[in-house]
Amino acid sequence: MKKSFIAASIAAALALSSQAVLASQTQNSVSQDTWKNTLLEAKGQTVYFNAWGGADNINDYIQWAADRIKDEYDVTLKQVKLTDTSDAVNRVLAEKAAGKDSNGSIDLIWLNGENFRAMKDNHLLFGPFSQALPSYTQYVDENARQSLTQDFGTPVDGMESPWGMAQVIFMHDTATLSNPPKSIPELLTYAKAHPGRITYPEPPQFLGSTFLKQALYELSPHRKALSQAVNTVDFDKITAPLWTYLDQLHPVAWRSGQSFPSSSEEMMRLLDDQEIDVALSFDISAASVQIDKGNLPDTVRSYVFSGGTIGNTHFLAIPYNSGVKAGAQVVANFLLSPEAQIKKQTPTVWGDLSVLSYAKLSKDLQAKFDALPRGIATLNIEELGKTLPEPHASWVGALETEWRKRYAQ
Structure with a gap:
């Protein structure tokens, strides 16, 4: 009787295992078919990509991607x-208010932080979509970094696709400054000793807003409060050391x-002209x-x-009223591909840190990342040291408003 029970249990377990494998295979097949349909729908579409255009090297990278996407997928990418x-964000909000719920003027946006929260809160986003991207499911590890799933404290929920990781760095000319200030208090000490x-x-x-957050992290004894919504804490008390600091700086x-x-x-440019001693990026x-x-x-x-x-991690999002959502997903998927991420992390192209999981890459792809030149002034992962998390997105607007009230000319 005992042997029969064991045999029956094993048979049941094998049956359940087979069902799980079959379900997984079916799901993969459905996902592949869905993506094939997305690729077919995207052919011939033009995607208007709204992205910050203040750096020539980033604009050049986006144009490189546009050329590759056109050749590979017959999708035209135009950077705005x-x-x-x-x-x-305000344009999409205005279109929604005007009832323009289809064929909107924006198809893809480079964003994070408070802009993502504003779009999510106002139901301006298409999705969830990121987990449907082959590059995401194959190469991204959501457990590797909190900022992949929490954008300035706002849950991502698949409503945006990660594109790159950034961290504040400072720059100095070793020919004129060998020992630069390495904290917010040291920066003030240096400024007092070297006016202007x-x-x-x-x-x-x-x-500039990030500089305020960096200073607040270092100066305020209430660091934990920065992860909470700003309207739930004593803003004046927490930020008092920041304004005292800036009044001196x-x-x-x-x-x-x-x-x-x-x-x-x-x-x-000011650093190059020797007008200032420390720049940041x-x-x-x-x-x-x-x-x-x-x-x-x-x-x-x-x-x-x-x-x-x-x-932090920066992302790509698709407005709810884009008329070419398939094309936008194809663009997001390519920009998340190892080819595009390797190109993007090349120091003389952009140097932006990849969001891909090194462990999920093939040995060949790992070797390509390993072979990337570091750049004469680019820090490696160890040299970047500790990464401080972004405060809750609501802090940005509150800090900017108070700063302008106190210091704007």
Whole structure:
């Protein structure tokens, strides 16, 4: 009787296992068929990709991708260059208010943080779609990094596809500054000793806003509160050390804090002209790219603060009213492919960190990533040190509003 029970149990287990395998095979078959249909539907479509256009090397990379996508999939990709991603978000919101629920003017947006939260909260997104992309299911490990599934504290829920990872880095010219300041307090000490040599981009430019968050992380004793929605905490109490700090920094900053650079690119020009001593970027290869282009001396090097710097994942999203959702998915899938991610991580192309899981790559693909040149001023993963998480998305608008109230000219 006992042997019969064991035999029956084994038979039942084998049956369940066979059913699971069959279900998995069926699911894979359905997914493959669905993607084939997506590819067929996408042929001949034109995708209007709204993306920040402030860096020539990034624009060149997008054009390279457009050429490859046209050749491979017969999909035309056209970049609409933005100075502020919120402009695209507001356009989709205006189209929804006007009842334009199909054939919208935007098909794909490069975004993250508060812009993603605004689109998600206002039901402006198509999806979930990211888990349907072959490149995502094959190469992305959602457990590898919290920012793949939490965008500035907002659950991604498959409504955007990861495109790259960034981290704040600082730059200095070793020919004129051998020991740069490596924390927010040290930056102020340096600025007081060298008036006019330190600055940061003007908020709401995203890097300027990030500088505020970096400073707040280092200065506030209430760091845990930054992961909560800003309207649930005592904003004035938590941010008081930040405003005290900036009140001291601005009088000894570049142009006495009466004006600020418009971008990282302007900061690098000022560094090249020896007007300032420290520049910053969200692109870990920015210095290498500009050295390669002849825009910075080859004595410039990148570094990070000792206690870590803010990092995040940036994404691609499809508006709910795009008329070419199939084409947009094809573009997102290609930009997530190993070919496109390897090209993107090349320091003299862009240098943006890949979102692909190294462990999920084949040995050949791992070798291609391993063979990438690092760039003369590009930090490796170990040198980047600790990555600080982005505060909850609601902090961005609150910090920018308060900054402008206090310091905008």
